[in-house]
Amino acid sequence: xxxxxxxxxxxxxxxxxYTRGHNRSLVLQTLYRDGRRSRADxxxxxxxxxxxxxxxxxxLIAEGLLVELGQREETRPGKPATLLDxxxxxxxxxxxxxxxxxxxxxxxxxxxxAISTRVEVELAGSTGDEALAKVVDLAExxxxxxxxxxxxxxVGSPGVVxxxxxxxxxxxxxxxxxxxxxxxxxxxxxxxVVANDANAAILAEHSFGGAASDAMLVKIGHGVGxxxxxxxxPLFGSRFAAGEIGHVVVxxxxxxxxxCGKRGCLETWLSIPNLHARLDRPxxxxxxxxxxxLREAGERLGIALAPVVGALDLGEVILSGPTDLLDGALxxxxxxxxxxxxxxxxxxxxxxxxxxxxxxxxxxxxxxxVLSSRLGVS
Amino acid sequence: xxxxxxxxxxxxxxxxxYTRGHNRSLVLQTLYRDGRRSRADxxxxxxxxxxxxxxxxxxLIAEGLLVELGQREETRPGKPATLLDxxxxxxxxxxxxxxxxxxxxxxxxxxxxAISTRVEVELAGSTGDEALAKVVDLAExxxxxxxxxxxxxxVGSPGVVxxxxxxxxxxxxxxxxxxxxxxxxxxxxxxxVVANDANAAILAEHSFGGAASDAMLVKIGHGVGxxxxxxxxPLFGSRFAAGEIGHVVVxxxxxxxxxCGKRGCLETWLSIPNLHARLDRPxxxxxxxxxxxLREAGERLGIALAPVVGALDLGEVILSGPTDLLDGALxxxxxxxxxxxxxxxxxxxxxxxxxxxxxxxxxxxxxxxVLSSRLGVS
DNA sequence: CATGTTTGTTAGTAAAGCTTACGAACATAC
DNA sequence: GTATGTTCGTAAGCTTTACTAACAAACATG
Numbered sequence: 001x002x003x004x005x006x007x008x009x010x011x012x013x014x015x016x017x018y019t020r021g022h023n024r025s026l027v028l029q030t031l032y033r034d035g036r037r038s039r040a041d042x043x044x045x046x047x048x049x050x051x052x053x054x055x056x057x058x059x060l061i062a063e064g065l066l067v068e069l070g071q072r073e074e075t076r077p078g079k080p081a082t083l084l085d086x087x088x089x090x091x092x093x094x095x096x097x098x099x100x101x102x103x104x105x106x107x108x109x110x111x112x113x114a115i116s117t118r119v120e121v122e123l124a125g126s127t128g129d130e131a132l133a134k135v136v137d138l139a140e141x142x143x144x145x146x147x148x149x150x151x152x153x154x155v156g157s158p159g160v161v162x163x164x165x166x167x168x169x170x171x172x173x174x175x176x177x178x179x180x181x182x183x184x185x186x187x188x189x190x191x192x193v194v195a196n197d198a199n200a201a202i203l204a205e206h207s208f209g210g211a212a213s214d215a216m217l218v219k220i221g222h223g224v225g226x227x228x229x230x231x232x233x234p235l236f237g238s239r240f241a242a243g244e245i246g247h248v249v250v251x252x253x254x255x256x257x258x259x260c261g262k263r264g265c266l267e268t269w270l271s272i273p274n275l276h277a278r279l280d281r282p283x284x285x286x287x288x289x290x291x292x293x294l295r296e297a298g299e300r301l302g303i304a305l306a307p308v309v310g311a312l313d314l315g316e317v318i319l320s321g322p323t324d325l326l327d328g329a330l331x332x333x334x335x336x337x338x339x340x341x342x343x344x345x346x347x348x349x350x351x352x353x354x355x356x357x358x359x360x361x362x363x364x365x366x367x368x369x370v371l372s373s374r375l376g377v378s
Numbered sequence: 379x380x381x382x383x384x385x386x387x388x389x390x391x392x393x394x395x396y397t398r399g400h401n402r403s404l405v406l407q408t409l410y411r412d413g414r415r416s417r418a419d420x421x422x423x424x425x426x427x428x429x430x431x432x433x434x435x436x437x438l439i440a441e442g443l444l445v446e447l448g449q450r451e452e453t454r455p456g457k458p459a460t461l462l463d464x465x466x467x468x469x470x471x472x473x474x475x476x477x478x479x480x481x482x483x484x485x486x487x488x489x490x491x492a493i494s495t496r497v498e499v500e501l502a503g504s505t506g507d508e509a510l511a512k513v514v515d516l517a518e519x520x521x522x523x524x525x526x527x528x529x530x531x532x533v534g535s536p537g538v539v540x541x542x543x544x545x546x547x548x549x550x551x552x553x554x555x556x557x558x559x560x561x562x563x564x565x566x567x568x569x570x571v572v573a574n575d576a577n578a579a580i581l582a583e584h585s586f587g588g589a590a591s592d593a594m595l596v597k598i599g600h601g602v603g604x605x606x607x608x609x610x611x612p613l614f615g616s617r618f619a620a621g622e623i624g625h626v627v628v629x630x631x632x633x634x635x636x637x638c639g640k641r642g643c644l645e646t647w648l649s650i651p652n653l654h655a656r657l658d659r660p661x662x663x664x665x666x667x668x669x670x671x672l673r674e675a676g677e678r679l680g681i682a683l684a685p686v687v688g689a690l691d692l693g694e695v696i697l698s699g700p701t702d703l704l705d706g707a708l709x710x711x712x713x714x715x716x717x718x719x720x721x722x723x724x725x726x727x728x729x730x731x732x733x734x735x736x737x738x739x740x741x742x743x744x745x746x747x748v749l750s751s752r753l754g755v756s
Numbered sequence: 757c758a759t760g761t762t763t764g765t766t767a768g769t770a771a772a773g774c775t776t777a778c779g780a781a782c783a784t785a786c
Numbered sequence: 787g788t789a790t791g792t793t794c795g796t797a798a799g800c801t802t803t804a805c806t807a808a809c810a811a812a813c814a815t816g
Contacts, residue, residue: 013425014400016772016802022392023804040763047391052804054764078762079812214616216689226689235608237691238592248688249719252629252681260721303630304685310626311594311604311686313615341627343638394771394803401773418794430773432795456793457781 020056023048025376027056028065031086032111032377036069038081057084064090065375088112091151094142095366098135098157098173099197101222106138107360108146109367113208115360117145127174135180136187143188152191152374153184154366156200158225162240165194172222193369198243199234200365201355202227205318207368207378209356212316216308217355218245218301220321224267230312246271250304269300275325291329298330302337309350310342320355327354398434401426403754405434406443409464410489410755414447416459435462442468443753466490469529472520473744476513476535476551477575479600484516485738486524487745491586493738495523505552513558514565521566530569530752531562532744534578536603540618543572550600571747576621577612578743579733580605583696585746585756587734590694594686595733596623596679598699602645608690624649628682647678653703669707676708680715687728688720698733705732 026046031037039057043050060066067090069083088111097105102124108117119141121134135155143150157180159170165181167173181194202217206229211217213232219225226243228235235242246267247260255264256274268274278284278293305317317338319326335352342350355361372378404424409415417435421428438444445468447461466489475483480502486495497519499512513533521528535558537548543559545551559572580595584607589595591610597603604621606613613620624645625638633642634652646652656662656671683695695716697704713730720728733739750756 013404013773014397015774016394016397016804019392019394019397019772019803026391038763049805050764051766051806055804075814076762077760077812077814079764079810081763212616228689230608230613231611233609235690238590238693239691242691243689244691244721245685245688247721248685250685252631262718307623307626307628307682307685308689310623311606311621312613312690313617313620313622315616340640343622343625391804393805394773397772397803416794427774428795429775429797433773453783454793455783455791457779457795459794 021376023052024056024060027053027060028086028375029377031066031084032371032375035085035088036083037085038072038083040081042084086111090148092116092146092148093151093367093370094139094146094153095363095370096135096138096153096155097197097362097366098155099219099221099362101172104134104138105363106142107363108142109364111151111371113204113364113367113371115363117142119145127172131173131175132178132180132183136184139184139188143190150188150190152193152370153188154200154368154370155180155184155192155194156197156362156366157194158197158223160239160241160244161194161196161199163236165192167194168240191370191374193366193373195234195366195369196225196227196240196243197362197365198225198227199236200227200369201320201361202229202318202365203234203368203372203378204357204361204365205320205355206232207371208364209318209361211318214312214314215316215318216305216312216314217318217320218305220270220319220326221272224270228312245304245308248304250300266300266304269297272322272325294325294329295333298333299337301330302334302341305334306338306341309338315350317350317352318355319352320357320361323354399754401430402434402438405431405438406464406753407755409444409462410749410753413463413466414461415463416450416461418459420462464489468526470494470524470526471529471745471748472517472524472531473741473748474513474516474531474533475575475740475744476533477597477599477740479550482512482516483741484520485741486520487742489529489749491582491742491745491749493741495520497523505550509551509553510556510558510561514562517562517566521568528566528568530571530748531566532578532746532748533558533562533570533572534575534740534744535572536575536601538617538619538622539572539574539577541614543570545572546618569748569752571744571751573612573744573747574603574605574618574621575740575743576603576605577614578605578747579698579739580607580696580743581612581746581750581756582735582739582743583698583733584610585749586742587696587739589696592690592692593694593696594683594690594692595696595698596683598648598697598704599650602648606690623682623686626682628678644678644682647675650700650703672703672707673711676711677715679708680712680719683712684716684719687716693728695728695730696733697730698735698739701732 027042030042030045039053040050043053066084067087069085071080072083093109095107095109104121106119107115109115121138157167160168162168167175167178167180169176181192185192198219201219205211205217215229217227224246226245228243247265249262249264250266256268257263258265258268279290284290284293338350368378405420408420408423417431418428421431444462445465447463449458450461471487473485473487482499484497485493487493499516535545538546540546545553545556545558547554559570563570576597579597583589583595593607595605602624604623606621625643627640627642628644634646635641636643636646662668662671716728735742746756
């Protein structure tokens with residue numbers, strides 16, 4: 001595990017060994033997507049020669065990442081192929097989801113993103129160092145429970161997180177400039193990746209949920225945030241605050257006063273607490289009124305998203321959050337509004353759906369981040 | 379499933395010679411940004427060794443791209459350095475701007491993006507093949523006027539343009555699936571790059587106008603379009619229609635009927651013809667009423683941009699179009715609206731300004747596209 | 757049983773950037 | 787005036803990487 005893929009940044013010199021890293025990831029990616037291939041298969045798919053693939057495979061086997069599965073059963077002319085696959089039990093990934101309002105969730109995941117062990121810690125109102133201690137405790141439990149070497153720790157955190165894994169601002173947790181990635185890396189001695197929860201989520205949806213390469217995931221919970229994938233790459237923004245749409249004002253007809261002081265922020269229409277508050281009013285008791293409330297929230301989301309969908313030419317918008325509230329009147333009002341407010345010829349085919357990954361989306365996204373940074377696969 | 383496989387398809391293999399290309403561009407970029415450097419200077423700046431730089435420089439001199447300027451005058455110990463620079467007169471670039479309503483503009487530009495010869499062709503209502511013939515004619519004149527080899531032809535076209543330079547749709551010109559890049563490349567035997575006009579414009583603003591790496595340029599003319607730069611890379615979108623915001627509905631209070639059939643499209647508020655129509659009404663004759671109209675248009679732009687600025691965490695928005703209309707009440711209303719409708723902590727520092735490049739912005743953007751694709755500099 | 761096919765490996769080549777070393781050309785100290 | 791140190795650009799040889807060519811092993815098929 002010494003040699004890892006390094007990003008080939010522009011305005012940085014390129015060395016011959018970067019080529020190797022690239023092709024290494026290419027081999028891993030080929031097997032990751034669909035295992036049980038021979039060296040010759042990989043060569044044909046990647047365009048590399050069998051010789052080069054053999055060398056790379058030998059290296060990866062020595063590192064414990066690949067295993068030979070024995071000969072292919074199929075009966076055809078020629079020397080039988082030796083099938084290879086990622087050793088999907090050789091490593092585990094620790095994923096942490098810090099985005100829930102009252103609980104930190106963690107899990108052990110295999111290289112396919114499947115969850116085995118799962119641990120939770122009640123937040124109980126903790127903030128600052130106390131909350132940090134709970135994160136460390138969670139990671140501690142999971143690392144201890146690991147039955148194989150830990151490939152890395154991935155963390156989906158609320159708030160604004162920079163590229164070095166420093167949580168610049170997470171109001172609910174009282175974190176400001178907390179170098180979470182560095183702290184965990186030092187504490188556990190394994191690679192750590194920390195990113196915004198919605199960014200993690202869109203990565204999971206892309207890798208495991210079939211999302212396109214240009215898509216937006218709107219995460220509706222205690223607050224409202226979004227993760228954007230453009231050309232297959234997550235967007236971070238000029239101040240690492242991309243996707244922070246909760247406090248964008250929607251529409252031109254006022255709205256409720258928001259905690260931030262403005263009127264008509266997206267969160268006042270759409271956050272789960274606000275939605276529940278409105279649904280729990282006596283006058284909204286029956287199903288009909290309930291539907292009106294949800295449709296109105298959905299419309300507002302559509303109004304806010306229309307300029308974004310139009311400007312970015314998004315083909316897909318995905319919702320993550322409580323299905324009982326989102327997946328129905330709300331979602332259909334959103335997609336309807338989106339279509340009415342954008343150009344049909346170009347954006348008419350924008351699709352909107354719930355996440356396919358349910359509440360584990362951030363945990364699995366955290367795993368994707370580790371896979372991507374450590375192996376170059378996704 | 380097809381989409382999934384496509385999304386997860388690994389990128390292509392890397393060969394050793396790609397390294398060379400990368401480092402070649404690095405040397406060019408270093409000299410392009412700020413010329414008059416020695417081989418040793420370049421080595422220090424890029425991190426490459428003097429040996430490697432010497433080899434690359436020899437190659438580039440042989441190709442006519444670099445020239446030795448003689449020895450450095452400065453007096454300091456050691457062997458005097460031989461200064462190098464891009465041979466900025468060794469090549470010219472042909473830039474074409476097809477985005478104006480009634481005229482096609484073309485120019486010869488040097489490697490610094492400075493314009494020398496300039497040619498115009500009246501469109502006179504031409505569409506389809508007739509319009510295409512005028513493009514070819516324009517290019518023909520410029521290629522004939524070139525006093526040095528043509529590095530390439532860059533074209534900023536209205537409408538939707540794919541990555542291969544096919545104009546998928548340009549309603550005003552009656553083009554649908556016109557392979558403009560291929561046609562011009564075959565006709566003139568030089569590399570051609572065709573892209574959307576607003577995309578070209580944001581590239582120009584980035585290279586020559588000091589725009590940040592995450593910025594949006596809104597081009598207001600006969601229609602309204604935008605170019606987006608995210609992390610220094612232009613955004614194309616899932617259907618190559620990124621930036622097509624003219625027909626996004628703004629606000630929740632109706633608006634004028636648009637040519638597209640909807641009510642309250644951004645263009646109904648902001649396109650120059652519509653603005654003029656409103657300003658020319660008798661009741662809007664005096665300066666005060668004029669201001670109200672412009673402020674209202676600016677507000678609408680702000681309303682439309684707020685979700686985009688928030689979602690993308692843009693630091694900079696740039697306007698391109700007639701200064702007399704845009705740079706005043708309209709712009710200040712836009713920035714005010716933007717700030718009122720996005721989160722101050724994160725987006726409060728969003729800046730809005732007119733382009734620094736005036737009406738030549740698309741021509742210069744076309745040159746940037748050629749420089750970028752041919753030399754890897756920008 | 758001969759033939760053809762496929763697999764994976766060995767041997768040698770080309771390209772790229774690196775380190776080490778060196779001559780040339782200069783400033784400065786004595 | 788000479789010795790010393792510095793800087794520049796180049797030459798020679800090394801390492802890494804992927805490539806081509808060739809081959810033995812193992813299989814199916816006529």
